[in-house]
Structure formats: C-alpha cells, structure tokens
Amino acid sequence: MTGLCEGRVAVVTGAGRGLGRAHALALAAEGARVVVNDLGVALDGGDGAADRGSPAQDVAGEIRALGGEAVAHGGDIATADGAASLVATALDTYGRLDCLVNNAGFLRDRMLINLDEDDWDAVVRVHLKGHFLPLRHAAAHWRAEAKAGRAPAARVVNTGSGAGLLGSVGQGNYSAAKAGIVGLTLVAAAELGRYGIQVNAIAPAARTRMTERTHPETMAAPDAADAFDAMAPGNVSPLVVWLASADSAGVTGRVFEAEAGRITVMEGWRPGPTADKGARWTPAEAGEAARKLLADAEPPRPVYGAS
Known part of the structure; x- marks a missing residue:
C-alpha cells in the first residue's frame, strides 16, 4: 500500500457490511483512521435483532487486527443527534475529520402501485436524509476550521446508484432517493468549495445484501481462486479511497460509475436539440x-428492469 490517506481520519456510514465494509478496510489499509458506522439493521431497515450482532464493532475489530486504527459508531445517522454524534466521535477520538463517506442504506422494493407511504418514507429517509445530515454536520465543522484559518482538505464521497441515474423498475423509492443524492452532491460541491470541501458521488455495482434480490446473478464468486471477481465490493473501494485523499485535489461535483475494473465519469444532463420560436x-x-427535437435527440438508456 502507498499510504495515500496516511494521517487522515475518515468516517464511513453503513460500514458493517458490503461496500461500506470494503471502503473502511481499504481506507485503513492506506493509513486512514476510520470511524465505522453501522446501525446493524436488517436488509429492509427493520430491527433484525437476530441478524444484527455488532457489524460496526466487527469491522473496527478487523481493522485493528490488521494493525490499523478504528472505532465503532452505532448511531442512526438519519437523525440529527446520530449525525452529530458521528462527527463528534471522529473529533473526540482522533482530534480531526478529513473525509466522510456516505454509504448507509436499505431496500424496500415494490412496484409503484403497491408501494405504501411507509416504504417510501423509510427508504428516502435512510438514503437521502442519511446523506444530508452527516454532510451538514461535517461541513459545519470544516467551515469553522476554514474560518479559523485552518483550511481543510476535506472530502465527501456520496453513494448514488445507476437506479438514480436511469431508474429501476420496482425501485421507485430507491431510485428517487438516489437521484436526490446526485442533486445534493452537485449543490454541496458548489456551496462548500470555498471552505476547502470537495464533494463527489459514486454509482457502484457490486455483490452486496442489497443486490442479492434485485440482481441475483451478482452473488456467485468465480470458481477459480485466482480469477478476477468482477462483482467483489472491494473493486469499488480504490476510487473511494482516492476521492477521500488529498491527492484528489481539484475534483469536485462529479459522479463516477464504478464496477469491476471499470470507472466511468457520468456526464449528466446537458442541453440537446432545441427550438426557439421567439414567441409563445x-x-x-x-x-x-417536440417531436422534431426528439427525432434529433439521443435516445435515453433503458430503465433497469424494463422489458
């Protein structure tokens, strides 16, 4: 390892399993001290006591066993108190905060006509509010540091999804929340850059609890021990580590797709064909x-799961 994050302190939400765990381990391997957040809920956000255990403690223990530094945080980051205590844990334990990786989330998939209000609210809350509140509290700390003459090299990495970029059948709540995260990323990058804060987003694809139901084909690891496991969560983490490091200076307001060995810069909405009558x-x-413009426009990519 290169020590790319040596001396830095990173917070990773939803880091008890899957992508979050992979990010926490990768950050620690590059020298970061890590606050490992996970509430330990079931896949649908329910209590899941039998399934819970202490995933945040487990991952923090893994990091320490490998010679790194980590502390667990089990608070609900979609509450103001939980988000505040998350930032406070980093500051109280390590005296600083350099990077926030927002990753926590769960699924409650339904077709729209079967999607009830509770399922909508729960998914939007954990993904979108669970990104906003930690970002707000971390940014307030970094702004205070900048105003005190201690300009930070602060980094935020938000977790979007291809579902938020293209849509996904049966995931209206999740797709809407992930699209909101992209919008939040762009606004935060524009507002916070003056304080030394860079904000980017990733749209990852990997084998996790959340993909098991929607993309079961991702769950099988390769048979050969030396074969490249294209869907391993750790394939996404190197980009996250780089975005979390000071080495990513100047990169902000960007969205990246990351899957297997591929990294793609997503270019988002741009003006296409236009017509101006000069009157109503x-x-x-x-x-x-509109029909003429559509004939000249690039066709949209299909929604995930559409026939």
Missing part, C-alpha cells in the same frame, strides 16, 4: 416542435 407556442406547435 400553441399546444399543437409545441407538440410538433
């Missing part, structure tokens, strides 16, 4: 113009 259209004229 009639509905019929607007429809005729």
Whole structure:
C-alpha cells in the first residue's frame, strides 16, 4: 500500500457490511483512521435483532487486527443527534475529520402501485436524509476550521446508484432517493468549495445484501481462486479511497460509475436539440416542435428492469 490517506481520519456510514465494509478496510489499509458506522439493521431497515450482532464493532475489530486504527459508531445517522454524534466521535477520538463517506442504506422494493407511504418514507429517509445530515454536520465543522484559518482538505464521497441515474423498475423509492443524492452532491460541491470541501458521488455495482434480490446473478464468486471477481465490493473501494485523499485535489461535483475494473465519469444532463420560436407556442406547435427535437435527440438508456 502507498499510504495515500496516511494521517487522515475518515468516517464511513453503513460500514458493517458490503461496500461500506470494503471502503473502511481499504481506507485503513492506506493509513486512514476510520470511524465505522453501522446501525446493524436488517436488509429492509427493520430491527433484525437476530441478524444484527455488532457489524460496526466487527469491522473496527478487523481493522485493528490488521494493525490499523478504528472505532465503532452505532448511531442512526438519519437523525440529527446520530449525525452529530458521528462527527463528534471522529473529533473526540482522533482530534480531526478529513473525509466522510456516505454509504448507509436499505431496500424496500415494490412496484409503484403497491408501494405504501411507509416504504417510501423509510427508504428516502435512510438514503437521502442519511446523506444530508452527516454532510451538514461535517461541513459545519470544516467551515469553522476554514474560518479559523485552518483550511481543510476535506472530502465527501456520496453513494448514488445507476437506479438514480436511469431508474429501476420496482425501485421507485430507491431510485428517487438516489437521484436526490446526485442533486445534493452537485449543490454541496458548489456551496462548500470555498471552505476547502470537495464533494463527489459514486454509482457502484457490486455483490452486496442489497443486490442479492434485485440482481441475483451478482452473488456467485468465480470458481477459480485466482480469477478476477468482477462483482467483489472491494473493486469499488480504490476510487473511494482516492476521492477521500488529498491527492484528489481539484475534483469536485462529479459522479463516477464504478464496477469491476471499470470507472466511468457520468456526464449528466446537458442541453440537446432545441427550438426557439421567439414567441409563445400553441399546444399543437409545441407538440410538433417536440417531436422534431426528439427525432434529433439521443435516445435515453433503458430503465433497469424494463422489458
């Protein structure tokens, strides 16, 4: 390892399993001291006491057993108190905070007409509010540092999804929350850059508890011990580590897809074909113009799961 994050302190939410665990281990391997957050809930966000254990403690213990430094945090980061205590844990334990990796989430998949309000609220809460509140509390600390003349090299890595970029059938709540995370990332990057804070997002694809139901084909590891496991969560982590490091200076407001050995910069919404009448259209004229513009436009990529 290169020590890319030597001396830095990173917080990773949802780090007890899957992608979050892989990110926490990778950050520690590059020298970061890590706050490992995980509430230990079931896949649908329920209590899951039999399934719970102490995943945050387990991962923190893994890091320490490998010679790194880590502390567990078991609070609910989608509450103001939980998010505040997350940042406080880093500051009280290590005296600083350099990077926030927002990763916590769960699924409650339903087709839209079967999706009830509780399932909508729960998924939007953990993904979108669970990104906003830790970001807000971390940013407040970094802004205070900047105003005190201690400009940070602060980094935030948010976790989006291809579902938030293209949509995913049966995941209206999840897709909407992940699309919101992209919007939050862009606004935060624009607002916080003056304080030395860079904010980026990733849209990862990997084998985790969350993909087991929606993409069961990802769950099988390769038979050969030396074969490349394209869906291993650790394949996403090197990009996260680099974005969390001071070495990523100047990179902000970007969204990356990361899967297997591939990294893609997503270019988002850009103006396509346009028509300007210079006056108000009639509905019929607007429809005729829209059809002509659509004929010249790039076709959209299909929604995940669409036939």
